Amino acid sequence: MYLSILAVGIGGALGSLFRWVLGLRLNALFPNLPLGTLAANVIAGYVIGVAVAWFARFPGVSMEWRLFVITGLMGGLSTFSTFSAEVVAHLQQGRYGWAAGEIAIHVTASVVMTILGIATVSLAR
Structure with missing residues (x-):
């Protein structure tokens, strides 16, 4: 259980830091559609597609790696809440x-990127 907590926590921290950097670098380029959030x-989406397909192909990979990549890293990177706040800001204006x-x-x-991620692993056979 402790390894699972560490996997999600470390993955989440790294994914969140990457999202923050993307926001710093890209959001100011086009304020009407913040590109950092979109990126x-x-x-x-792409990495989750790759990960889901990869882990399905290799079911022996430990649960901690799955938790690290999908729940932690990609959960920290993807941002439905920021996207929602941006949409609400448009509506309010x-x-x-x-x-x-x-x-x-x-x-x-x-x-589309999730589908492409799955397809990438399928084509790599």
Whole structure:
């Protein structure tokens, strides 16, 4: 149990730090669609797809590695709460088109990247 807690905690800390760096580097480039948040969610979607497919292919990999990568690292990197706050800010400012666009871009890109991540592992056979 302690190894599981460490795996999630260390992974979460590293993923959160990476998300923070992406936000610092990218969010100011295009304020109407913060690219750091989008990059974090898209990268996390792809890596989760790869991880899910990889762990399915190699079921003997320890649960701690699964927890580290999927729950910790990618859970810390992906950010539904920041994305939601950005959408609500658009709505509060009456920018309904930006809000709808941000929802469409984040959800579509994240799902497509997860599918691509799974496909990457499938093609690597």
